[in-house]
Amino acid sequence: MEKSNQFRVNTPRVIHEMIDGEVIIVNLEKGHYYSLLGTGAEIWEYVIGGMSTPEIVSRLLTRYEGDRKDIEDAVENMISKLQTEGIIVQDVAGRDADERLAGEVESDGEITKKVFTIPVLEKYTDMEDLLLLDPIHETDETGWPNMALGVPEEEGQIDR
Amino acid sequence: MRVLYISAFFWPHLGGIETLSLKFLPAMQDRGHQFMVITSFANRDLPAHDDHDGILIRRFPFLKAISGRNLPLMRKCIQGMAEVKSTFKPDLVHLQMSAPISYYHVKTLHVNPSPTLLTLHTCFGEFDAGVDTVLGQTLRAANWTTMVSEAVMSDAVKVYPEISKRSSVVYNGMDYAGISPEPLDFSQPCVLGVGRLIRRKGFDILINAFALLRDRFPQAHLLLVGDGTERKILEQQVLDLDLQDSVRFAGQVHPQQVPNLINKADVVVVPSRFPDPLPTVALEAGLLGRPVVAARMGGLGEIIVDGKTGFLVDPESPRNFFEAISYLCSHPQEAMKMGRAARSRIKNVFGWDRYIDSYDTLYHRVANES
Structure with a gap:
């Protein structure tokens, strides 16, 4: 596979997390939030796992019913959107084979294929604007609760 | 349900x-x-x-x-x-x-x-x-x-x-049970502003208007209730205008105390420089029979009937605020009439x-x- 066909998450500008099958992504630079579900979340896992577009399509065809061309288009569109949004960038350095998800999978029997649904990249561009819109009464217009943006906190910590 | x-x-x-x-x-x-x-x-x-x-x-x-x-x-x-x-x-x-x-x-x-x-x-x-x-x-x-x-x-x-x-x-x-208006006085006109002390609430405009008012009514005083990031700037503005003997910052108070403070005021001013959706203080002031002078912004034009329950003035203009407040201080009977009309309107509409x-x-x- 050509190295230019591999992508990586645009860190440190982008953070992401899989939450109950949904990928939530934040572009810290733009303050935009994104969400991927279903086939979108699956493609995301393959993309950041270092698989190329043909490899992703091959993998999806083992799991979903659908026209190869439709699936190819869907994968290319998704990768294009992720690039446009600055979420992923081409991985110029490339990755070694042991760092990548395998492109080919061996079938261990009959798999009931699901119908392929076109993935959607949901986007929320106003999350942080809304924080500024109605600041809590005893704080200032820079928003609530006036924390430095982009500083992740310990999981489970509450706003006290 | x-x-x-x-x-x-x-x-x-x-x-x-x-x-x-x-x-x-x-x-x-x-x-x-x-x-x-x-x-x-x-x-x-x-x-x-x-x-x-x-x-x-x-x-x-x-x-x-x-x-x-x-x-x-x-x-x-x-x-x-x-x-x-x-x-x-x-x-x-x-x-x-x-x-x-x-x-x-x-x-x-x-x-x-x-x-x-x-x-x-x-x-x-x-x-x-x-x-x-x-x-x-x-x-x-x-x-x-x-x-x-x-x-x-x-x-x-x-x-x-x-x-x-x-x-x-x-x-x-507005739940008006148990809240009765006290009479307006105007012998020592008390002007009240309530809200977060942040720029968009426009209290700097009110202070500038009050500086003009005090020249005409030396006994007048201004009470600002609330707190916020602009407080130090506003306090400095008061010092720069030599108003420290006439202006008091009460800080943040519990919402239940606000009606008592309104009841001691003769005029309540809402100088917002943004479209304030429906400021509670304007409703409370009307309910307590106070004429309100407010910026013609957001929902304030729905609370105040200009010239009948108070005055709506152009935002950002200390002189306009001064003229409206000064008119009320100079015409107490009319101010009382506006206060009664304001109370009636709030009870009926809100x-x-x-x-x-x-x-x-x-x-x-x-x-x-x-």
């Missing part, structure tokens, strides 16, 4: 929405509705599970997760919202839209799907309500939307025209029973039609 009441802030935090909610929820419980409140911790050390006068409260770090861009915390919040929806099984969700808490509602719409009544308290003039926004998705997900003023409605229609088909204005209600009746009707309609 089981109602999930989602509000970014709630008791013991007491801002305008929260103070209103504390009266609203018991009144709606009396109409047979059962509530569960979902809110944030509001930067306080509070329990995640709580109860306030029989109203169950669940708190999650909703806003902290977003402002800190903390994805694991966001995950907990989404899971928490989903868990409450699946266990409480509401017949209706009543969402108070003030901060991006609605993101968590939108993300969990599929869990125990129930109709949503959305209440807008804010003018969204410069916002985008496209499908790529929390605001846009929240507006689209709502089965019905109420706005606190025509100003908010007009603004919402601009950003999302379709909302006009399924929305209505419901003015906040009454409590009308408010509760409106929401009771809407709850049933939205739940049944959906």
Whole structure:
């Protein structure tokens, strides 16, 4: 596979997390939030796992019913959107084979294929604007609760 | 009816929405509705599970997760919202839209799907309500939307025209039981400003207007109630204008104390330089028979009838504010007449029973039609 066909998450500008099958992504630079579900979340896992577009399509065809061309288009569109949004960038350095998800999978029997649904990249561009819109009464217009943006906190910590 | 009441802030935090909610929820419980409140911790050390006068409260770090861009915390919040929806099984969700808490509602719409009544308290003039926004998705997900003023409605229609088909204005209600107006005096005119001391509230304009007023009425004094990031700047402005003997900063006070302070004032001024949706202080002042001088901004034009219950003036103009306040100080009888007219208007247009009746009707309609 050509190295230019591999992508990586645009860190440190982008953070992401899989939450109950949904990928939530934040572009810290733009303050935009994104969400991927279903086939979108699956493609995301393959993309950041270092698989190329043909490899992703091959993998999806083992799991979903659908026209190869439709699936190819869907994968290319998704990768294009992720690039446009600055979420992923081409991985110029490339990755070694042991760092990548395998492109080919061996079938261990009959798999009931699901119908392929076109993935959607949901986007929320106003999350942080809304924080500024109605600041809590005893704080200032820079928003609530006036924390430095982009500083992740310990999981489970509450706003006290 | 089981109602999930989602509000970014709630008791013991007491801002305008929260103070209103504390009266609203018991009144709606009396109409047979059962509530569960979902809110944030509001930067306080509070329990995640709580109860306030029989109203169950669940708190999650909703806003902290977003402002800190903390994805694991966001995950907990989404899971928490989903868990409450699946266990409480509401017949209706009543969402108070003030901060991006609605993101968590939108993300969990599929869990125990129930109709949503959305209440807008804010003018969204410069916002985008496209499908790529929390605001846009929240507006689209709502089965019905109420706005606190025509100003908010007009603004919402601009950003999302379709909302006009399924929305209505419901003015906040004023509960006037037990609050009686004290007579206006004007022997030593007391001018009052109440609100957060932040730039958009325009208290710097009021101080400049007061400097002109004191030249004409040396006995006049100004009381500013509230706190905020502009306080030091405003205090310096008072010193620069040599007004320190006539201007007092009372700091933040409990909302229950505000009516007493209003009752000691002769004129209440709301100098906002932004479209203030429906400032409670203007309603309280009218209810207590005080003429209000306010900027012609946002919902203030719906509270004050210019020349009859107070004066509406161009924002950003200290001279206009001065002239209006000065007129009232010079014409106490007319000011008293305006105060009486203001009280009558607030009771008629912003009454409590009308408010509760409106929401009771809407709850049933939205739940049944959906």
